[in-house]
Amino acid sequence: MHPALIALSLAFPVQDPAVQAADISARIRTLASDAFAGRGPSSPGEEKTLTYLVSELERVGVRPAAGDSFLQPVPLVAVQPTDTPAMQIAREGAPNDGAPKQDVVFGRDAMWWSKTPRGEVRLEDSEIVFVGHGIVAPEYDWNDYEGLDARGKTVVILVNDPGYTTRDDELFRGRAMTYYGRWTYKFEEAARQGAAAAMVVHEEGPAGYPWQVVVGSWGRPRFGLATGGDEPACTVESWIEAAFARRLCKDAGQDFDALKRAALERDFRPVPLGARASAQFVNRAQVSESHNVAGVIRGSVRPDEYVLYCAHWDHLGTSTNRAGDAIFNGAVDNASGTAALLELAESFAALDKAPTRSVVFLATTAEESGLLGSKFYAQNPLFPLECTAAAINIDVLNTYGRTRDVVVVGYGASQLEEVLARAAAKQERELAPEPTPEKGSFYRSDHFNFAKAGVPVLFLGRGVDSREHGREWGEAQLADYTKRRYHKPADEFDAEWDLSGAVEDVLLYFEVGQALAQSAEWPEWFEGNEFRALREKSRAARH
Numbered sequence: 001m002h003p004a005l006i007a008l009s010l011a012f013p014v015q016d017p018a019v020q021a022a023d024i025s026a027r028i029r030t031l032a033s034d035a036f037a038g039r040g041p042s043s044p045g046e047e048k049t050l051t052y053l054v055s056e057l058e059r060v061g062v063r064p065a066a067g068d069s070f071l072q073p074v075p076l077v078a079v080q081p082t083d084t085p086a087m088q089i090a091r092e093g094a095p096n097d098g099a100p101k102q103d104v105v106f107g108r109d110a111m112w113w114s115k116t117p118r119g120e121v122r123l124e125d126s127e128i129v130f131v132g133h134g135i136v137a138p139e140y141d142w143n144d145y146e147g148l149d150a151r152g153k154t155v156v157i158l159v160n161d162p163g164y165t166t167r168d169d170e171l172f173r174g175r176a177m178t179y180y181g182r183w184t185y186k187f188e189e190a191a192r193q194g195a196a197a198a199m200v201v202h203e204e205g206p207a208g209y210p211w212q213v214v215v216g217s218w219g220r221p222r223f224g225l226a227t228g229g230d231e232p233a234c235t236v237e238s239w240i241e242a243a244f245a246r247r248l249c250k251d252a253g254q255d256f257d258a259l260k261r262a263a264l265e266r267d268f269r270p271v272p273l274g275a276r277a278s279a280q281f282v283n284r285a286q287v288s289e290s291h292n293v294a295g296v297i298r299g300s301v302r303p304d305e306y307v308l309y310c311a312h313w314d315h316l317g318t319s320t321n322r323a324g325d326a327i328f329n330g331a332v333d334n335a336s337g338t339a340a341l342l343e344l345a346e347s348f349a350a351l352d353k354a355p356t357r358s359v360v361f362l363a364t365t366a367e368e369s370g371l372l373g374s375k376f377y378a379q380n381p382l383f384p385l386e387c388t389a390a391a392i393n394i395d396v397l398n399t400y401g402r403t404r405d406v407v408v409v410g411y412g413a414s415q416l417e418e419v420l421a422r423a424a425a426k427q428e429r430e431l432a433p434e435p436t437p438e439k440g441s442f443y444r445s446d447h448f449n450f451a452k453a454g455v456p457v458l459f460l461g462r463g464v465d466s467r468e469h470g471r472e473w474g475e476a477q478l479a480d481y482t483k484r485r486y487h488k489p490a491d492e493f494d495a496e497w498d499l500s501g502a503v504e505d506v507l508l509y510f511e512v513g514q515a516l517a518q519s520a521e522w523p524e525w526f527e528g529n530e531f532r533a534l535r536e537k538s539r540a541a542r543h
């Protein structure tokens, strides 16, 4: 375990809030009703959702956080090729007798796209190089790009990180995925290296889902922030199917499995694959506006210091090409977290005396499109992030009763866990790490954008150790949700839910937030954490 760096001496609240299962249930029922049409950003469902959230925040007595408005406009852009994009591979040294380039089959061999908002996208005869896991991590003394000038090249990258394959706890973080294992990181690093194109190899084990999921999720318009000036991106980003990657290596006289093994070593160096990639397509873009909803309770002593709660209000909306139930109600994901956010706002507003620090309630948009609402907030914070003591994110509540465990996603990260552990003890519960750290869940919800800005974050998963039915039963509940309801129209409100566990979790969120809001201390990331240096840098700007 990580030792505490400073002793957090936080007072726990004496005033318990009136968090009731019936209230949470009623709010979820409203947000997940068909009238809200699946809460798609920039859809009629958004208007309904915003109206409801603003009226609830007003009613409980929270102040607007964006000047005199509760709404922070978030400009979105949806980018999509006008037609099936084309890509070809040409072998180097192939007889120059007009030997045709090989067409890459979109959907079967690979999925590719460009973030370039509009106009023609061209990749021309770009040299293909295998760069292992595509990781540059000074703290692990690791550089897969060592000795390569990647500018203009097409880099082929393995998904996940070396520790995942070896399960060696000394290598990165063993089975637990670091950010270096996320595909988002792979594209970001390739762009930093100046690569023209990046191809991430899909393998079901390390990716965590089958190829069909890649085809399904990358065959639609890509959403981004329409603010421009974003981080650099490769001209072409792509996932390639494992069999295609093997062929690419084989044609170069290389063995994919041998390359993979070599990539597990610190002395790995990039390997040219003796081929060049070209691609041509035309993008079109559609710009729209969505909104974050933000309210604040001003602190009584240190109003310029903040504790922030967030929950994404958006979900997948309504499908236009689907027979039967086409509404993705998102009752658990994340009408439940949004309901909790409102409960917390109401609980803080009902305190006899405002907390010493300010408390911010942020309902984000476009989380399902790539954490975009929180990304926009982190780029355009309504309150300075260096003065934000913590960001507590609520993405889904437990709907199957009380549990003994409190599951912390990304366990072992910051002192917030010490505050949480004390609150959990009062409920006779214990903290537990997430059961599947290799899935990289920590990097897949809104708190991550706050972490990237250095703000210590807290994100809980659903407990599984059911008080009434035991652990196996709890795990089965979770598995059933993932299989039958997660991101499906079947994620609907159910009046039979047991929300007693949700009430306990919301109380934990409240107690942790209140303890921080009554304190003058700044919780820290633990030593060795990847976000610690960022926080130290921003601390100077604090006062």
Ligand SMILES: [Zn+2]
Pocket (backbone or CB within 6 Å): 312, 333, 334, 367, 395, 396
């Ligand atoms: Zn969610």
